Amino acid sequence: MLTADSITSADRRRAIAAASANATIWAFGNGVISTSLVTYLAFDLGATNAQVAWIIAAPQLAGVLRWFSPRILANFRGHKLPCLAFYWASVVLLLLLPATAWPGVLPSKALSCTALIVCWCLYHLCEYLGTIILWSWFSVLIPRPFYGRFTGRRELWLNIGRLVGFVVASGFDVWYRQQYEGASVLPLRVALATGGALLLGASTLPLMRMVNAEVRVGASRLLAAGEALLKSRPLRRLLIYGVCFSAANGVSNSLGWSYVNKALGLSLALVLASQAIMRLGQPLLSSWCGQIVDRFGCQRLMIVCQLIVACAPLLYLGGAWGYVASYVALIAYVGTNVSLATLMMRIAGPKQASANFSVYFGLTGVVYAVSVLIDGQLTNQWLPQELRSAPEAYFPYFVVAWLLRSAAAIPLLFLREPPIEPDSRSNR
Structure with missing residues (x-):
């Protein structure tokens, strides 16, 4: 068990290498067993639009329990055991997903x-x-002065891994349809889900090489995450942005799957190929974004990226090619991701990192989930079943989504960042 003062340069280099390897393998598996694959698997089982909304929303609702992560972490002396234990538990649960989807395992498709x-x-x-x-x-x-470059490098490998995963999954989808024309694609999707889960399990192996650093949490009480919010003005302002964007993003998400599947009739291969384009573009920009936030801060980059990302729903209206173009716009997410992770670590510091991350992602996840469910119910009433195969019926919906996403950039104007620390090559 190492304290922060006893961590050497070699330990830090090993951690950076392990983080990159973990990100690549995890993202590869995540690209294979993506939300797109699980959604199409649910459609194979006869899922309704309301159930698809739950696939999008339920993980975020469960994620509110992340508020308790500082309390959980405070029960351990080091990070390694709880981190690996939760990742291994997640893999076991994910392996159960394709097992339950296989015909005959459970009494009914419902x-x-x-x-x-x-x-x-x-x-x-x-x-x-x-x-x-x-x-x-x-x-x-x-080291704190390298947070931006570290998150940029990790984001690079995350996007490379997801890109490979999307390409592999879409390649198998095309091959299977050609080899078994007219056959059910359920066996393929079950196999892909199983393979993706095993890759996620393999991603924990690099983490086992990292030194078991001592836990430093600012508070071990049950509501440590809430206290982090009350005490940190920069976090509160960042959270206002996160809540606004999550609500806008949820509104522009739930009916999107109905548009893609029923109005456009796009195959899983094309959906994954479009996402692969996004993942191909993001690695080219991630390191550059990390350098920008280390040198100039996060605010301006986040505003620009938010306005670009907001255009994606409008591009949907261009049909299949517009759907592909929307993922070109979503390449700008890389700037948001790098800036957000860097800003969270700068605001928090080592003692409050787990509390700040849990309160931000827990609350924004719930807001996103609730907006998806509300949107799903409203669109079921406003867009009758017989109109869902007509692409033009979605025009007002995507215009509103663009306006809401663009408005989510307004809170970023009031964001206040901690001072940027000077670059240092110190071991500490």
């Missing part, structure tokens, strides 16, 4: 679909808890 949603929800809960502890671990091992 029950299989329900079990799929439950496994998906619990998987995300464990995975989120493991990720919060992992970032707390990183905040101890990585």
Whole structure:
């Protein structure tokens, strides 16, 4: 067990290498067993639009329990055991997902679909808890002046891994349809889900090489995450942005799957290929974004990226090619992701990292989930079933989504960042 003062340069270099390897393998598996795959798997089981909304929303609702992660972490001396334990539990739950979807395992398709949603929800809960502890671990091992470049490098490998995962999954989808024309694609999707889960399990192996840094949490009380929010004015302002963007993002998400699947009739291969374009562009910009936030801060980059991302729903209106173009716009998410992780670590410091991450992602996740569910209910009433195959019926919906996403950039104008620390090559 190492304290922060006893961590050496070699330990830090090993942590950076392990973080990159973990990000690549995890993202590869995540690209294979993506939300797109699980959604299409649910459609194979006869899922309704309301159930698809739950696939999108349920993981975020479970994620509110991440508020308790500082209290959980305070029960351990080091980061390694709780981090790995939650990741391993998430893999077990994810392996149950394709098992429950296989015909005959459960009495009915409706029950299989329900079990799929439950496994998906619990998987995300464990995975989120493991990720919060992992970032707390990183905040101890990585020197503070290098947070931006570290998150940029990790984002690079995350996008490369997801890109490979999307390409592999879409390639298998195309191959299977050609080899078994007219056959059910359920066996393929079950196989892909199983393979993706095993890759996520393999991603924990690099983390075992990282030194077991001492836990430093600012408070071990049950409501430590809430106290972090009350005490940190920069976090409160960042949280206002996160809540606004999550609400806007949820409104522009739930009916999007109905548009893609029913109005456009796009195959899983094309959906994953579009996402692969986004993942191809993001690695090219992630390191550059990390350098920008280390030198100039996060605010301006986040505003620009938010306005670009907001255009994605409008591009949907261009049909299949517009859907592909929307993922070109979503490349700008890389700037948001790098800036957000860097800003959170700068605001928090090692002692409050787990509390700040848990309160931000827990609350914004709930807001996103609730907005998805509300939107799903409203669109069921406003957009009758017989109109859902007509692309033009979605025009007002996507215009409103663009306006709401653009308005989410307004809170960023009032964001206040901690001072940027000078670059240092010190071991500490």
